[in-house]
Amino acid sequence: MSQKPEDFFKHVISHSKEYGYIFQSSEIYDGLSAVYDYGQLGVELKKNIRDYWWKAMVQLHENIVGLDAAIFMHPTTWKASGHVDAFNDPLIDNKDSKKRYRADVLIEEHIAKIEDKITKEVEKAAKRFENFDAAVFLSTNARVKEYQDKIDAINARFKTALNDNNLEDVKQIIIDLEIVCPISGSRNWTDVRQFNLMFSTSMGSVSEDANTIYLRPETAQGIFVNYLNVQKTGRMKIPFGIAQTGKAFRNEIVARQFIFRMREFEQMEMQFFVKPGTEMEWYEYWKKARLNWHLSLDLGADKYRFHDHLKLAHYANAACDIEHNFPFGFKELEGIHSRTDFDLKQHEQFSGKKLQYFDPELNQNYVPYVVETSVGLDRLFLSILSSALKEETLEGGDTRTVLNLPPALAPYKAAVFPLVKKDGLPELAESIVKDLKFDFNIAYDEKDTVGKRYRRQDAYGTPFCITVDHQSLEDKTVTVRHRDTMIQERIAIDKLSTFLEERVSLKSLLKTL
RNA sequence: GCGAAAGUAGCUCAAUUGGUAGAGCUCCAGCCUUCCAAGCUGGAGGUUGCGGGUUCGAGACCCGUCUUUCGCUCCA
Numbered sequence: 001m002s003q004k005p006e007d008f009f010k011h012v013i014s015h016s017k018e019y020g021y022i023f024q025s026s027e028i029y030d031g032l033s034a035v036y037d038y039g040q041l042g043v044e045l046k047k048n049i050r051d052y053w054w055k056a057m058v059q060l061h062e063n064i065v066g067l068d069a070a071i072f073m074h075p076t077t078w079k080a081s082g083h084v085d086a087f088n089d090p091l092i093d094n095k096d097s098k099k100r101y102r103a104d105v106l107i108e109e110h111i112a113k114i115e116d117k118i119t120k121e122v123e124k125a126a127k128r129f130e131n132f133d134a135a136v137f138l139s140t141n142a143r144v145k146e147y148q149d150k151i152d153a154i155n156a157r158f159k160t161a162l163n164d165n166n167l168e169d170v171k172q173i174i175i176d177l178e179i180v181c182p183i184s185g186s187r188n189w190t191d192v193r194q195f196n197l198m199f200s201t202s203m204g205s206v207s208e209d210a211n212t213i214y215l216r217p218e219t220a221q222g223i224f225v226n227y228l229n230v231q232k233t234g235r236m237k238i239p240f241g242i243a244q245t246g247k248a249f250r251n252e253i254v255a256r257q258f259i260f261r262m263r264e265f266e267q268m269e270m271q272f273f274v275k276p277g278t279e280m281e282w283y284e285y286w287k288k289a290r291l292n293w294h295l296s297l298d299l300g301a302d303k304y305r306f307h308d309h310l311k312l313a314h315y316a317n318a319a320c321d322i323e324h325n326f327p328f329g330f331k332e333l334e335g336i337h338s339r340t341d342f343d344l345k346q347h348e349q350f351s352g353k354k355l356q357y358f359d360p361e362l363n364q365n366y367v368p369y370v371v372e373t374s375v376g377l378d379r380l381f382l383s384i385l386s387s388a389l390k391e392e393t394l395e396g397g398d399t400r401t402v403l404n405l406p407p408a409l410a411p412y413k414a415a416v417f418p419l420v421k422k423d424g425l426p427e428l429a430e431s432i433v434k435d436l437k438f439d440f441n442i443a444y445d446e447k448d449t450v451g452k453r454y455r456r457q458d459a460y461g462t463p464f465c466i467t468v469d470h471q472s473l474e475d476k477t478v479t480v481r482h483r484d485t486m487i488q489e490r491i492a493i494d495k496l497s498t499f500l501e502e503r504v505s506l507k508s509l510l511k512t513l
Numbered sequence: 514g515c516g517a518a519a520g521u522a523g524c525u526c527a528a529u530u531g532g533u534a535g536a537g538c539u540c541c542a543g544c545c546u547u548c549c550a551a552g553c554u555g556g557a558g559g560u561u562g563c564g565g566g567u568u569c570g571a572g573a574c575c576c577g578u579c580u581u582u583c584g585c586u587c588c589a
Contacts, residue, residue, distance in 0.1 A: 398550080
């Protein structure tokens with residue numbers, strides 16, 4: 001398509017709405033920012049993607065089992081995971097440069113500058129004196145002490161301000177320290193605001209007794225807190241995995257790009273528990289396995305790439321993303337992280353419960369290491385929909401809009417048409433629908449010319465159209481028209497079920513893995 | 514959150530310097546009976562995102578607000 005990426009993305013969005021894939025939430029009330037609903041076709045596609053992932057992960061791996069943990073979790077969970085601290089960033093804007101900074105980072109950078117001065121003093125002194133003892137110098141030199149006192153004072157004040165949630169004082173610290181914006185060089189700051197990326201609500205009907213609880217910002221913790229339950233009751237032996245799909249919620253400051261970054265979204269995660277020291281092997285294994293899964297959708301190998309994280313999160317010793325080429329460029333689709341034993345250790349510490357595994361081969365206990373695969377279902381949906389949407393120019397200059405969805409994921413597997421709405425053709429067509437509908441989601445349409453109906457199903461992404469004509473009454477065969485090639489072939493009615501099964505079932509897709 | 518652009522029927526878009534809100538497609542009911550969106554007849558669908566202001570008169574101008582896309586920012 002000779003469209004600008006931006007225009008193509010708008011086309012994806014309008015197509016999604018026009019054909020019932022995605023609607024904006026609460027649209028009649030002007031919508032809710034960055035929240036979307038899945039329509040009648042969208043819910044089918046989403047369900048099929050989820051099913052394909054689930055079967056590929058759980059059904060095809062005897063050492064992976066499923067879980068469905070609640071969205072609400074004990075508040076301490078989020079202290080242990082680090083989300084309470086990490087998701088509470090005090091932010092401040094410079095009014096002149098319009099740049100936003102984390103207030104704590106600005107203050108820490110200021111402290112770092114003072115520390116540099118100390119280092120320089122030490123270096124100077126080291127050159128001047130023989131037998132220089134840095135430790136003695138640090139504790140005795142007046143200038144160094146002055147610097148150090150300054151640092152301690154700032155730290156103490158900042159810590160108090162944060163603990164008391166005293167954002168005015170955080171701003172005052174920045175003003176008192178005469179911190180300037182690196183871009184504009186000005187001290188024209190806004191107030192400090194706290195952005196809590198976790199949604200909270202209260203549990204219990206009596207408000208005084210109400211406990212603040214959070215809507216989970218990730219599904220992983222539900223797996224970690226249940227890891228021992230599953231291991232014991234499922235008699236799981238390491239290495240083993242726990243898979244889960246479900247909603248997570250993040251109060252993003254900026255949530256945009258259609259369903260790419262939503263405030264409410266669905267994750268599909270698998271946490272794989274391994275013996276410490278073997279995690280890199282498994283990390284490589286899952287990198288390959290997950291990329292392979294994406295490639296099986298046949299949307300084009302050039303649309304995927306790995307992006308290795310150079311800066312690792314506090315919990316990880318290796319991490320990468322599988323990125324997909326969205327209409328707005330390569331962006332993260334799935335993350336594969338080697339999370340070490342960080343999460344389980346944290347939960348051991350905060351809960352006081354042992355979360356260890358007894359390894360019969362080693363005859364010893366240990367906290368397993370975890371390799372995580374985490375994919376956004378909504379992002380996957382968007383990657384498939386935007387890769388599948390095509391505006392084709394046919395011979396003769398005609399254009400058609402077609403969704404080349406992987407057949408196994410398409411909302412409708414086939415559509416059945418009577419060529420004309422008389423002569424008993426609708427009755428025969430309906431009897432075919434009746435027969436197929438137990439195994440496949442089938443559409444029926446008898447309105448408008450058959451060509452128009454074909455194009456309508458192309459826009460839906462239906463891989464096959466089955467047309468009943470007068471010959472069908474004679475010899476019990478029908479025309480099957482292929483979505484992608486538009487080629488037609490004649491098939492016996494009693495062979496339809498097998499024909500579809502081979503081409504549109506999840507089984508056919510799973511076998512390619 | 515800052516900046517830019519935009520918001521008119523289900524979709525894509527019109528509407529002279531401010532002067533009666535329209536078209537195509539879609540949809541619905543019928544006619545026609547045709548294997549790739551194109552025939553005929555009729556019909557439905559709108560307080561122009563919302564609220565206020567200027568004006569004799571606002572879809573258009575001004576202010577506010579909501580939503581979307583883009584850039585910056587953020588993304589444990």
